[in-house]
Amino acid sequence: MTTVWTQARRAARMNPSIIREILKVTEKPGILSMAGGLPSADTFPVEALKAACDRVLTQAPREALQYAASEGFGPLREWVAARVATLGMAVRPDQVLITSGSQQGLDLVGKVLCDAGAPVAVETPTYLGALQAFTPYEPIFASLASDAEGPLPEAIAALPHDAPGTRFSYLLPNYQNPTGRVMGAARRAEVVEASRRAGVPIVEDNPYGDLWFDAPPPAALSSLWPEGSLYLGSFSKVLTPGFRLGYLIAPPELFPKLLQAKQAADLHTPGFNQRVVHEVIRDGFLDGHIPTIRQRYKANRDAMAAGLRDFLPPGCEWQSPEGGMFFWVRLPEGLDAMALLPQAVEAGIAYVPGAAFYAHQADARTLRLSFVTLTPELIGEGVEKLGRLLHEALEAAAEPAP
Amino acid sequence: MTTVWTQARRAARMNPSIIREILKVTEKPGILSMAGGLPSADTFPVEALKAACDRVLTQAPREALQYAASEGFGPLREWVAARVATLGMAVRPDQVLITSGSQQGLDLVGKVLCDAGAPVAVETPTYLGALQAFTPYEPIFASLASDAEGPLPEAIAALPHDAPGTRFSYLLPNYQNPTGRVMGAARRAEVVEASRRAGVPIVEDNPYGDLWFDAPPPAALSSLWPEGSLYLGSFSKVLTPGFRLGYLIAPPELFPKLLQAKQAADLHTPGFNQRVVHEVIRDGFLDGHIPTIRQRYKANRDAMAAGLRDFLPPGCEWQSPEGGMFFWVRLPEGLDAMALLPQAVEAGIAYVPGAAFYAHQADARTLRLSFVTLTPELIGEGVEKLGRLLHEALEAAAEPAP
Known part of the structure; x- marks a missing residue:
């Protein structure tokens, strides 16, 4: 045909x-x-969401149902900035970009940082959805040798740094998908040190960090190297995936391009969803x-x-x-x-x-x-x-x- | 620095x-x-949406708040297929992809069809958001000479067809943004005939088609050349932009790649939003x-x-x-x-x-x-x-x- x-x-x-x-x-x-x-549907706070939908549509329907800022809902950005402070990260709300799930954060990262033929380092193994998000931007994947704590610092040290340069390492330090492994504090310091020396920035994906069983994980990689890290978070695992709400925290130099990519991708994440989730979580619900x-x-x-x-x-x-x-x-x-x-x-x-x-x-x-x-x-x-x-x-x- | x-x-x-x-x-x-x-906020059906949120979270909370299919919510896809039949389009529900606003449809089209250096034809002038969506995929824009009815058929006939080939013409036949112009029935037939001869498919964007004042616009371009057309629609102008709901209708040969691009971009459009909107519109509300x-x-x-x-x-x-x-x-x-x-x-x-x-x-x-x-x-x-x-x-x- x-x-x-x-x-x-x-x-x-x-x-x-x-x-x-x-x-x-x-x-x-x-x-x-x-x-x-799939998170257990028994964990979805149905009644809280129902009440929040009602409040948002009663108190601010015209704003919640209108076009909104590409950056995201201001109070939700502030909430995120305060929240990640508990992971050791000092960020301003204007570094927070609300995304349509953290999967969209991966797409925006690919769009702004990946060139055809430029290496992107990933853990062995790694999150399939990230491979899918980056692939359309035609990077060459470099698989980092990894053990039970994640990637080996020496594998990061050995990444190619000649032009076009390894654009970033994509790392999931907390209860990684698919292996479930967690990166210890010492390994985190070594990975960041190796990345800094190699001049390879880090894209840190943390959808599971809140789901610890006996003790919280060590501080975020992004807290150890703020200017060299980009952080992705999500409400999917702690509230509901069905609202498709995530966020991206970027160094100020990268934020404008990520924002432009976001605007071109879908104008903005649904304002209604952002307001409802903020309404649920604003007073310590989580x-x-x-x-x-x-x-x-x-x-x-x-x-x-x-x-x-x-x-x-x-x-x-x-x-x-x-x-x-x-x-x-x-x-x-x-x-x-x-x-x-x-x-x-x-x-x-x-x-x-x-x-x-x-x-x-x-x-x-x-x-x-x-x-x-x-x-x-x-x-x-x-x-x-x-x-x-x-x-x-x-x-x-x-x-x-x- | x-x-x-x-x-x-x-x-x-x-x-x-x-x-x-x-x-x-x-x-x-x-x-x-x-x-x-910005649509008038006075047109947002606040009470209908409020009731629908409540019904969805009462009747199907576990499904509405869970991860969902990348294609979109089945009943909404069926609704869309039936709806566009009124524009003369005969499409199956499995050709309908629910998107996060029709802006996302533009991004997916760019991702699947645009190569660096390959021409994309646009009206003179055209929707800025489309230029922004396509630009990251590095096409060369060809500005089609246009008059008060839109692009001239002879401008389409003259598009470059040597490799890499003009990938598509991006056309807004109904009350175009920014000019407000509408393409008459005769011009539509000429434009489609010229496109067919030139072998340049059409991406038809129709956010405003329902907003006619005295008489509805002529049948959709996509109805005249189904296999050579890709159609974008939206709920933003007839219901609310704050839910970010649009759709894309593609020929069967293109659908799988667009779906993969959608999945990589944000997994799926919020299932909650899709169900709420379907709940509002299912019984003829619009x-x-x-x-x-x-x-x-x-x-x-x-x-x-x-x-x-x-x-x-x-x-x-x-x-x-x-x-x-x-x-x-x-x-x-x-x-x-x-x-x-x-x-x-x-x-x-x-x-x-x-x-x-x-x-x-x-x-x-x-x-x-x-x-x-x-x-x-x-x-x-x-x-x-x-x-x-x-x-x-x-x-x-x-x-x-x-």
């Missing part, structure tokens, strides 16, 4: 998200899904609300940790996360998480094969399990099914080929 | 919106602003609501037409728009709308200098006046002040330099 349309070169690089395709499969009724990173989420997710984490211990075959490896939403499991040699997925779905469970999270050289033995969507009981059931599947797969792998 | 950040090449092309800067000035209390294209907006804007148009006739000095040119939100005025020779703006603000009024809307060779004598934000009485007052200013400017221009 002939076509009158010519697509952009970058379009050839854009691909459907494997997670998205998996989620479609797992929407079948009866599947125990540990695939998606101080009472977030601990209830932590408690719930910690119980879920414990249920999954117990299930993995009880049901997974020898040779599987994982660490119990200290916060966030995910376990990262490495299967015994000879098993392939992607190849096993159809059988898993057949058995009534779903996970995300880890291969999706690598910019290069995927580890086919890895998979990601979310523990926040299901109840502890269903988590136990799901992990038991996973264990049975893996036992069978190991036995099948041990048999000689017919 | 040294910096650790390297910006993308495209960032150098991105500039602050002149409209945005003007709007800041005109936020001063007491300014009669005819600058911004059929009663839009006529009240038309009636109001028509009275405003009449007030501005009368004011311009009464107060503007000889030599000024304008057409009375048959719909939409804007008058486009051309000043007598020797006057410069941009140069006069500070005096206008001093005199208590604001407009947008037309120069902002040209991709090339701006006509410095043009300006855009919105008639939808102020009341008829204030419009009269504003235009009277504008007339006084222009009379004085003409007298000053006629005086010999000291």
